[in-house]
Amino acid sequence: MNVGPGDTIVLHYKLSSSNGTDIESTFEGEPLEITLGQGELAANLENCLLGLPLHERHVFMLEAAQAFGCHDESLVQRLPLTEFPPDMTLAPQMMIEFQLPNGTTMPGVIREIDQSEAVVDFNHPLSDCPVNFEVEVLEIKRPGSNRPPDSH
Numbered sequence: 001m002n003v004g005p006g007d008t009i010v011l012h013y014k015l016s017s018s019n020g021t022d023i024e025s026t027f028e029g030e031p032l033e034i035t036l037g038q039g040e041l042a043a044n045l046e047n048c049l050l051g052l053p054l055h056e057r058h059v060f061m062l063e064a065a066q067a068f069g070c071h072d073e074s075l076v077q078r079l080p081l082t083e084f085p086p087d088m089t090l091a092p093q094m095m096i097e098f099q100l101p102n103g104t105t106m107p108g109v110i111r112e113i114d115q116s117e118a119v120v121d122f123n124h125p126l127s128d129c130p131v132n133f134e135v136e137v138l139e140i141k142r143p144g145s146n147r148p149p150d151s152h
Contacts, residue, residue: 001140003052008035010139018130031138052137060133067131068124075122090118
């Protein structure tokens with residue numbers, strides 16, 4: 001059984017920079033459960049999972065554009081300080097979740113602050129970074145399947 005579109009999978013993964021520095025890993029802790037196509041993982045990372053078999057480690061070396069994209073200057077915005085809660089203390093490099101009109105949230109990183117505005121970068125924090133994506137699929141749960149999930 002291999003990973004297919006719409007599957008719910010349990011996996012361990014590790015993201016590391018191209019020089020080998022670990023960014024994030026589940027290999028030493030609890031595995032992650034995701035459903036493909038739900039936006040729980042970046043689309044390009046999901047594409048790496050399609051077709052993978054159970055219990056094999058795979059490493060994908062992704063250029064910045066293949067991983068989290070290239071920096072887009074249009075995603076850097078100047079926001080009046082009045083847009084932030086009055087009791088919030090802003091600081092450079094602080095990550096904030098912004099509520100969008102449709103109810104979803106979008107993270108942004110404060111890059112600069114002056115007396116009236118904050119410069120907020122809505123690019124993914126790993127944009128412009130090539131990454132290594134290491135993954136091992138532990139379990140595949142097929143949608144609509146009446147048989148028990150395959151985990152060996």
